[in-house]
Amino acid sequence: MESIKRYIRILEFIAEEAITSVRRSGWMSWIVIGTMFASLTILGGFWMVTDDLNVLARAIGSRVEILVFVKDGSSVAALDDEIRQLQGIEAVTPIPKEQAWKNLQKDLKTSMSFDNLLENNPLPNALKIKVVDPKDTPDIAEKIAKMSGVEEINYGKELLAKIQQIAGFTKFLGIAITVLLSIATMAVMSNTIRLTVQNRRREIEIMQLVGASDGFIRWPFLLEGAFFGLAGAAFTGLFLLFWRTVVLTRLQDLFPFIPLEDGTFSTMKVIGYILAIGVCMGAAGSLFSVKHYLKQNG
């Protein structure tokens, strides 16, 4: 009974120690929290931008269409039905040759009317096909090509390849930079904490000499580090939320053509990670450096 009370009192004391330690740090707290904030904002901001870029890439990719030219005399409707039965098709839009002819004129931006020059339209009927996942395009195109009534098929093979290469490149770049950035952020955070602990090495030594156990010394530092990480991460979270809801929304009003996700979910996910990283790095940084001093004087 008494021993349980004792443990509770010790836990209470550890919590108190952590709190007073944070309070006493004064302007140093703000430096540490500021550093945490800065590092985490860089990391979180980059994550969010990467997310946005992915959305952009997907948006561009989804604009790739398959154009099927139908043999003269074949049934456009039948081919349409057949294509719709394939997997991964989002939409099939028929383009009658009359319309294609008009489009062509418009595309050529010439005021001369082709109608006046030609009696019969030289273009075939066509079907415009949207696929769900741009990656499937080549497969689907191949299948369609084998169908009867298909005169010719065209799906921007080169463009698609280029877009996929670009996507691969940005993905590679994104992963590389994220990894480097995470390492840098974590290094900065744990090092900052280490410097604050180093600042109190004498205190640690004294506590050991008057009989404080290693756990007793370690825990308040750990809580303090975790708190600093959490505080920095919380500011980062607020900043990212502000960025997403206010700044980006404004920007999207100004530049409406930029396709961005609604983003609330993604932002919450990023903020969650940021909080976790903040707490872990703060705690780990202080744990690591306290251990260093505990060993020295143990």
Place this chain on the structure above:
Amino acid sequence: MESIKRYIRILEFIAEEAITSVRRSGWMSWIVIGTMFASLTILGGFWMVTDDLNVLARAIGSRVEILVFVKDGSSVAALDDEIRQLQGIEAVTPIPKEQAWKNLQKDLKTSMSFDNLLENNPLPNALKIKVVDPKDTPDIAEKIAKMSGVEEINYGKELLAKIQQIAGFTKFLGIAITVLLSIATMAVMSNTIRLTVQNRRREIEIMQLVGASDGFIRWPFLLEGAFFGLAGAAFTGLFLLFWRTVVLTRLQDLFPFIPLEDGTFSTMKVIGYILAIGVCMGAAGSLFSVKHYLKQNG
């Protein structure tokens, strides 16, 4: 004479102090330099990526062309000459209507030969004009439109507007992020230095009490801070150089379509800035915090 010698000796001593101070810092030096390196690499890396994106944007922008359709019967060569006399023109390429007709067929990707269907080509002669700066395009287009012999003019008004909007957006974003990143980097750097100085507040107090002047105390710290900044920046420079010459070159081999600058000049510029920022922030951070302690105990 003796007084000059004295000053030289004091300067010598200040340099010595700075050097031994760095040496004595031990693992702390590496933490500080590591933090500097991490912060500066984030900043410098972002600069370089922004530079690359600008190059990319310029490359896209420069693909905007003005297409001039020449009135049937007018002299293509005369118009060509007249256009060349305008300022900001990079190249003028005539496109005879026969060639345009063939291109059209190719563009439509249809195996049907238009030749078979038409006796006379409905298309006009054209001139393709490249301008030096995409921004001038509307102005130049307007001037050309007024020339005699011009049937119609077409320069992708919407596309250009869109590209310019995107360029504006990325430029805005780039500047915003660069400013935020610079602030964050500088905060992290000077704060790290402040923590190391805070670590030696007792030393500063003792030095003051035994008669060291403020300048005497300040200078070694300043030199030390500058050194840490320089060291961190130097590592960053090496990293960026490596990134540019090895990694990016490899990547460009893999993804040859990504148009990047030769980059040596731009990299050097970025590295120059990074070195300057490193030195200044290191020095400023330590100066600032030493001053704080000097005032307290002065």
Place this chain on the structure above:
Amino acid sequence: MIKLKQVSKVYPTGVKAIVGLNLEVEAGEFVFLVGPSGAGKSTLMKLLYRAEQPTTGQVFVGGVDVSHIPQGQLAGLRQRIGVVFQDYKLLPNRSVAENVAFTLKILGMSKGDIRQRVKAALDLVGLRDHMDALPQHLSGGQQQRICLARAIVNTPPMLICDEPTGNLDPETSWEIMRLLTKINMHGTTVIVATHNKLVVDNMRRRVITIDNGRMILDQARGVYSVGVN
């Protein structure tokens, strides 16, 4: 209570601080440790609360060989030894009361008990009025007395005082010595390293004289011997 067997301490710098020392102190004894500056008094004391480890030999405190104590039991050992450090070792930025309370808090004592004990201890060393001051805002002698209050607040079975009156005026020094005697009479083993000839000569207690890391004299009811060697 204390038993040193052929103890030697060579610091990493090569300094031989203790050389082949044998010593036995019974529980409840009061021992003065004297000797010139740099003789090895502080080093000997550091071996007892395991701030240093002997290079050779064994150090028994309360029947335990403290030089081979596992890391996990170290805190427990130090909780049972009250120490007045020569350089005070007070926690900066914590009030006098918090400094003294620290050794009780790590034992998980209740707040009421802690408050009561801290006040009593500070009363004994005459610092009740300075309870809420910070150590760095007190005089040298006052700081030394905080350190003593912290050492005794926990009523440990053994008290080690390294130069506890170095910064105290003769009158206050005598009060401290009376206090230590009283504590000793309640059964606590007390070891005091001191340079205070007046105190040692008047108390007539066991005096162990150390020079150059060797015990050169062990008098049962001794005096401060000047220039023994």
Place this chain on the structure above:
Amino acid sequence: MIKLKQVSKVYPTGVKAIVGLNLEVEAGEFVFLVGPSGAGKSTLMKLLYRAEQPTTGQVFVGGVDVSHIPQGQLAGLRQRIGVVFQDYKLLPNRSVAENVAFTLKILGMSKGDIRQRVKAALDLVGLRDHMDALPQHLSGGQQQRICLARAIVNTPPMLICDEPTGNLDPETSWEIMRLLTKINMHGTTVIVATHNKLVVDNMRRRVITIDNGRMILDQARGVYSVGVN
């Protein structure tokens, strides 16, 4: 040399450390400052080298009102006063020799001169053998002597020693006192705060007794007065 006019010092904490003190010390005098722990001796000394500023009154040192000295002349003042601090204030991580040399280096002295003077000073306090040790690797008394060596190495016209023998055995204390006497005979003004009754009673110098921030006794050839009030 020193003149205090109606000096009072109230610390920000509200403690009245010095109350309406008037004091004059001639150049070349040797003065003992005594009084119980917390009397205000250290505070008085801190006013002289401007580690603290008086709340009211004026403090003249060498004809200059040091309490109103501009920031730029502060270092110069302190260069002319050698101080043995009660808590030593040694630079950590610098060898004994470097600590002592520091006060010479900031004067821009040549390396040869510095080496010679440092060795001489360490010889005087008996630490020649420990030149290259770090202060934290020395005993309490040894650290105190480094501090003294640093204070005298620059042969300042005024020497302030705050409890310079608190951690020294009687024999070494006497040596230090002989050294201070010798320095004083070369013209240096020496002020020593101490609790060492034996020393004060045997030296028969001017003794100023302070209690509760007030000067209660000023004897020309005095002794340590116990329980004056």
